[in-house]
Amino acid sequence: MGLSFLNIMLLSGMAVIAIPVLLHLLMRRKPVPHQFPAIRFLQARSQIKKRRLKLQHLLLLLVRVLALCILVLAVSRPILRGAGWIVDQEGPVAVACVVDTAPRMLLRQGNRTRIDKVQDVASNLFDKLPPESKIAIVDTGDGGATFSASAVAAENRIKRMATGASSVNVAVAMNDAARLLESSGIERKELYVFTDLSHGGWEQPVQPNWDALHPDINLVFVDVSATHPQDFILDSLQLSAERLTVGSPLNVSVVTRRVGPKSARSVAIEFQDQEGSFVRRGEKPIALEDGEEEEVRFEINGVDPGVHQGRVLIEGGDGLPVDDSIEFTVDVGPPARVLVASPDPVGTTGLIFVEAVAPFPLVSAGRSKFTVTLESFDRLEKASWSDYLSIVLIDPPPLPARTWKMLHEWVSNGGGLVVWLGPSAGKPSEFSSVESESVLGGQIKRVWRSPDRSNYFAPASLDHPVLSAFRRVGDSVPWQDFPVFRHWEFQPTLENSDALSTPALPIASYRNGLPAMFERMLDKGRVVIVTTPISQTANDPQAWNQLATGFEPWPFVMLANEILEHVMETPDSLNIKSGEVARLRLQRHDLPTATVRTPLGDTFPVAIDQNQGAIAVSATRQPGNYQIRSGGQTGGFVKGFSARLPKSATDFSRLNDDELSFMLGDDRRIVHDAESLDRDVMSYRVGAELSGWILFFAAALLALDWWISNKFYAPRDGAEPEARAAEIFAESVQTDEDAGVITPPPVPPARNRDESTPPPLPEGIDSETEHSP
Incomplete structure (x- = not known):
């Protein structure tokens, strides 16, 4: 027997059972999730912590990587070159050393002179020069700039260098050395200036545009000054x-x-x-x-x-x-002979001047500096002018052209002429002529009158040798007590190419601003012109001034003597500066040569100019006394002169910072010893090595890494709460036992992990809380 269905297709209607099932599922109440605020806060903080931790890790990684890179860079020994990147550091160098050899470089400190320090630093510099380098030594004494044959020759010259009067200053020697370096075919050029940075050594500054003029020359100043001179x-x-x-x-x-x-x-x-x-x-x-x-x-x-x-x-x-x-x-020697010409009567018109320069008491005692001969203008040409060192014309009248020509020749040969102009000159057109202008260097124009005693001698400066003696009394000279009522207005000759018409130059003025005195150089001699006379007596109502007739006229006495001494000064001085040419007139034409003995005891011959009877000595760099001899004890002569050092040669006072900046220029490189010079030379030739600084930076980064690591990973407060709670509980137990309180039994220890953890939730139960409606 079998089961069958007549309408088997209707069995598909059983699918309707899905409807209640679907309704059940759809209608089932779903769980509602609830986010606690604390959980939400913890989740947000977790995200922030994660991002911060990630950033910390990246920062720490960056520091460690950078530190390792810096260490590798330091081991590679980077350098910062000062002479360019393509110059071979072992290539030859053209070096010039400018050395100040003034006597102040003998200043001793610590038993060593400044020259000794120059020799030590220069020798150290030469030892470190690359092969085939060229060296030139330029000192301020000789001033010549040439390369030495070898480094040994240059070092020997430095060791044999002697001090003496400078023929050129340091700034000029630097220019000579720079021209020599630029003529060299060597690419790298260095100039070292050995100086004490003193006022005496730097009277002239370095060219302001030195760097632009010599861009290829490395300039270094080596300071060899004494720090504590005594x-x-x-x-x-x-x-x-x-x-x-x-x-x-x-x-x-x-x-x-x-x-x-x-x-x-x-x-x-x-x-x-x-x-x-x-x-x-x-x-x-x-x-x-x-x-x-x-x-x-x-x-x-x-x-x-x-x-x-x-x-x-x-x-x-x-x-x-x-x-x-x-x-x-x-x-x-004997008193200098002076010829004074004045108007008649000469005993009256010339008396004031004679008593001023050769007063009778001094003449009687044999102590007068001058021996004066009075003559009238009529007898002037008849006098033997060659016997006199000076001629004084007091209130001269118009002189014949022949007399002016004689005066011109006599002054040109070394004579000294003084002219005190006065009323005897008469009309300017009669007094002034081409011949007089050739002697005086100008001509008179008109008489200037000041009858109210408001005009007087008023020098604006006391720099001229005639007036320098008044510096001892300064402003206390009572010129206003000696008024000038009248004086000539003197007009100097206009300058032109004619040697005979060179103008006279004013050296002092009156209070009204017009010149009172003039000076004119005429070949080997000189002329001084005063525009008011000294020939009139005190009781003369037509007197032009009271210079010599006022109360106690000591300023006039000083002025008259200074003028006379000034015009008699010979161009050959007995006391010169070291390095200058000494010229002495011997007045001997019968001897061909003379022998000069130097302060060091050396002797050398010098020729005597037979035409002028004079000698010239140029080898005077050594300061001291020089003696000149010629002939024997009979018929010979003994002369001499002294050479003195100029103030700059011994002035070792150091320039201050502002003066250094002005003299040397801003940002000049100055080194003080061989060690600092070595560093400077290494920085220029090889470059400045940066390894030391980079290693220092790397060490700083490693220290930063250690600090960051300890900062980021340091234990936080409350990181071990159980341990801390146990400690607190133990302390409380100990306190309770001491107080007699019965303590609770101890917490049983967990036997294993499984027993210490709670059982899992049943299947189907979520961690979320489910609420029924």
Whole structure:
């Protein structure tokens, strides 16, 4: 028997059973999730922590990678080149060393002079030069700039270098050295200037556009100055006169100065005898503080006729011996003969001037500096002019052209002419002529009148030698007490190419602004013109001035003597600066040569100019006394002169920062010893090595890595709460036991992990909380 269905297709209607099932499922209440705020906060904090931790890891990784890269970079020894990237650091170098060889470089400190320091630093520099380098030594004494044959030759020249008067300054020597370096075919060029950076060494600054003019030259200044100098200094020696008359005293003054702590010394004056030994003639003690000055004066009487040489010195050693003595030369002879021409009667018109320059008491005592001969203008041409050193024309009338021509020739040969213009000149057209203008350098124009005593002598400056003597009294000269009522207006010749018409130059003025005195150089001689006379007496109602007739006219006496001494000064000075050419007129035409003995004892011959009877000595760099001899004891002569160092040669006072910037320029490289020079040279030739700085930076990065690691991974507060709770519980138990409280039984320990964890939830139960409606 079998089961069958008649309408088997209708069995598919059983699918309707899915309807209640579907309704059951659809209508079943779904669980509603609930997010607790604390859970939400923890999830947000978790995301923030994750991002922060990721950033910390990246930062720490970056620091470690950078530190390793910096270490590798330091091991590779990078350099920063100063001479370009293509120049071979071992290639040859053209080097020029400019050395200041002034005597102040002998300043001693620590038993070493400045020249010793130059030699040490230069030798160290030469030892480190690459092969085939060229070296030139340029010193301020010779001034020549040439390359030495070898480094050994250059070093030997440095070691044999001597000090002396400078022929060129440091700035000029630098220019010579730069031109020499630029003429070299070597690509790398270096210029080293060895200097004490003193006021004496830097009277002229470096060219402001030096770097633009010499872009290929590496310029380095080597400072060899003394840091704590100690020295006594003799400065500004003054003589009452280079040429004295017999019986006149010799007055010598010198300024002493101290650098360093307070100390005491003695200043002495000595004269040199025929054998060359010095004999002391005076001595005075001094005690000076740092920077203090004191003037020391000596008066020497009884100086015999002839040429005398001596010195003023400070006893005792100090830092710089060359400024401890100053030599001098004086010539003692008969009074200078002066011819004075004045209007008749000469005994009246010329008396005032004669008494001013050769007063009778001094003439009687044999101490007058001048021997005066009075003549009238009519007898002027008949006098033997060759016997006189000076001619004075007081209130001259119009002179014949022949007389002016004679005066022109006489002055040109070395004579000194003084002209005091006055009323005797008459009309300007009659007095002035081509011949007079050739002597005076100008012509008179008109008489200027000031009858109200408002005009007087008023020099604006005391720099001229005629007026320099008034510096001792300064502004206390009472010129207003000696009014000038009338004076000539003198017009100098216009400048042109004619040598005979060179103009006279004003040297002093009146209060009204018009010139009072003029000076004119005429070949070997000079002329001084005063535009008001001194020939009128005090009771003359037509007197032009009261210069010589006022109350106690000592300013006029000084002025008359200074003018006369000035025009008689010969171009050959007995006291010159070291390095200058000494010219002496010997008035000897019968001797061909003379012998010069230097301060060091060396001798050399010099030719005598037979035409002028004079000699010229150029080898005067060594300061001291020079003696000139020719012929024997009979028929020969002995002359001499002294060479003094200029102030700049011994002025070692250091420039301040502002002065250094002005003299050397801004941002100049200055080194102070061989070590700093080595570093500077290495920086220029090889380049500045950066390994030290990079290693320092790498060490800083490693320290930063350690700090960051400790900062990021440091244990947080509350990271072990169970342990901390156990400690607190143990402490509380101990406290309770001490108080007699019964403690609860201990918590049983967990036997294993499974027993310590709760059982899992049944299947079908979600972690979410289900709520029924």
